[in-house]
Amino acid sequence: MDAPDPFQSAPDETHTEIMHATYAALRKHGYADLTIQRIGAEFPKSKSLIYQHYDGKDELLVAFLEFLLERLEADVPTDGFSDAREHLQELLDHSLPESPESDHTEFMSTVTELRAQAAHDDAYREQFTRTDDFFREHIADIVRRGIEQGVFRDVNPEQTAAFIATTIYGAQNQRATTNSDDPILAARRELEEYVRIRLSAAESET
Amino acid sequence: MDAPDPFQSAPDETHTEIMHATYAALRKHGYADLTIQRIGAEFPKSKSLIYQHYDGKDELLVAFLEFLLERLEADVPTDGFSDAREHLQELLDHSLPESPESDHTEFMSTVTELRAQAAHDDAYREQFTRTDDFFREHIADIVRRGIEQGVFRDVNPEQTAAFIATTIYGAQNQRATTNSDDPILAARRELEEYVRIRLSAAESET
Incomplete structure (x- = not known):
């Protein structure tokens, strides 16, 4: 395959974009009303990429929590x-x-x-x-x-x-x-x- | 109607039972996975009584929060x-x-x-x-x-x-x-x- 596959070529970038989409959806809807659909609505690329990375909402959210807490820890002076x-x-x-x-x-x-x-x-x-x-x-x-x-x-x-x-x-x-x-x-x-x-x-x- | 209607005869008791059912369902499933169905499963009387008291999950949960915080305040020495x-x-x-x-x-x-x-x-x-x-x-x-x-x-x-x-x-x-x-x-x-x-x-x- 000659055309770049965003999942293959820049996994970190896609991962970061999924994390940002999750953050935006969480801010908008809250945890209890969060769905993959709503995360997808904040994601600039094809929603299928989300499913390529994560088996479902629960797995995605555990990864998101890790991402969030890493940022929290990195920000501590x-x-x-x-x-x-x-x-x-x-x-x-x-x-x-x-x-x-x-x-x-x-x-x-x-x-x-x-x-x-x-x-x-x-x-x-x-x-x-x-x-x-x-x-x-x-x-x-x-x-x-x-x-x-x-x-x-x-x-x-x-x-x-x-x-x-x-x-x-x-x-x-x-x-x-x-x-x-x-x-x-x-x-x-x-x-x-x-x-x-x-x-x-x-x-x-x- | 001669037979006692639990909603009419003891509104406080029914209310308290709905609150206890909500508490049990919350403990079991957590807030994000809470449904009226699951609250009903913990409720000893007819589930229709829940709908007689509350328009839906959101209204019930606001009443439950009030019930919970009243208990919290009453317990303070x-x-x-x-x-x-x-x-x-x-x-x-x-x-x-x-x-x-x-x-x-x-x-x-x-x-x-x-x-x-x-x-x-x-x-x-x-x-x-x-x-x-x-x-x-x-x-x-x-x-x-x-x-x-x-x-x-x-x-x-x-x-x-x-x-x-x-x-x-x-x-x-x-x-x-x-x-x-x-x-x-x-x-x-x-x-x-x-x-x-x-x-x-x-x-x-x-």
Whole structure:
């Protein structure tokens, strides 16, 4: 066959396009009303390509979740911080921005919807367990470095990281599922107070 | 008509039975695969009664969400605490038990699944906003009373309550959607440390 077959010649590109179509369909219809038909409507190429790649909606969605969580993990700020306090602050700004862009809100809203499926689906549950482990371990590394640098107190890095990650998940979840942003901003301010009081070596509660 | 009509004679009982059938079907199939058919299979009376009460699945599920959140709110420990510290501790034990009963886990897992629908459904979003307001205000009341009693420091009750509620939501969400309980227990321990360091009037960070 001389003519290029998009599936053979650029599998990554087609895969990425299917993922983007899935994202667009999820945003438009929500998880409960998602169908291959609706994903196909967002896909610029022949719909048969979707079936060439995936056996059905369930298989496609597990691949999509992996794609989404890889992006989530890749976006976490990791490099270029000499000071652990700055690194942690940047992580809070990134995960829980005060004035989130609509892209961020939509992305986190989609993650929230998919996370809820883990209540019923072991494949989702495993993926979110892995992503949570990654995020929490990343925070624990920052805390450990801060202790080594002498800018953080000698706290338990794992316990501190579990707490910070949990608060961030709670705030992201509230942002995706409620109408008022004030309690989320208040929680964020108090999280910064916690970091100051509990972690910062130079501070003491008065 | 002499024979008792269950819909006329005991509307509350029928309503409650429909709600229990919905809960059982949700536990079994998950939100995305829920149908009136499947709810009917869990309902001990004639399925036509379900259609007499509700126009369809969407209307039934909004009523179910209200039923579920009323139970959630009614279960929050509110009375019989003279000491605000004890009251707050009881609230943490209740919301985030160290060894949750399977009933508790299933209930919170169902709440988690329904909460995620709020990412796409305004009726759900309003209900969860209201429930979150109730829970956060309840915590703020405890904090206010603790400050009056002199057992808590003079913190900002709203900000403190928003933070505690957010952490609890995050932990409940993780418990419903991941496989490992250790990070959740670690977050809970750190939440208790936070309460001790930030709130307790007698303590100071060393």
